[in-house]
Amino acid sequence: MSNKNKSLLASICSECGNMYEQKYKLEELGHETKELGKVYFKSKIQRCLNCKDYLISLDEYEKLKVYIDDLVSKKLSSFPIVDFISSEETCRLLDIKRNDLKKNQKIKRGYIFSYEIDGKRFFLRKSVEKFKKFGDGRFNLNRVI
Numbered sequence: 001m002s003n004k005n006k007s008l009l010a011s012i013c014s015e016c017g018n019m020y021e022q023k024y025k026l027e028e029l030g031h032e033t034k035e036l037g038k039v040y041f042k043s044k045i046q047r048c049l050n051c052k053d054y055l056i057s058l059d060e061y062e063k064l065k066v067y068i069d070d071l072v073s074k075k076l077s078s079f080p081i082v083d084f085i086s087s088e089e090t091c092r093l094l095d096i097k098r099n100d101l102k103k104n105q106k107i108k109r110g111y112i113f114s115y116e117i118d119g120k121r122f123f124l125r126k127s128v129e130k131f132k133k134f135g136d137g138r139f140n141l142n143r144v145i
Ligand SMILES: [Zn+2]
Pocket: 013, 014, 015, 016, 017, 018, 048, 049, 050, 051, 052, 053
């Protein structure tokens, strides 16, 4: 596919089929996340001329991901240490081998909340249990009392 076609496809709104504005503009947007609920972040976006749906640019999306990961880490660091379990115990709970824990794509992508201390990874017990049940151990960390 030529670059011309790609940019043409990218500028058509997925909601209504109309065109997006050509220029990006900076706006503070609320992004819904599984980990923290709504997170506000200034993003470069293109708005649809018709329905006002928006597209976020890829580099901004990368920045947003880093920003959210950082917020999640900070939040997790405020949890008491007894809420976390070792890799060994996580493997036992999930009934998987150590290698599977490292290779699992979902776990790699943060589907189980974890925190690294001195090069060792610890997993949030509640998140491991949720992962075992539903295949996704994430939940809104701001709603934990
Ligand atoms: Zn639209």
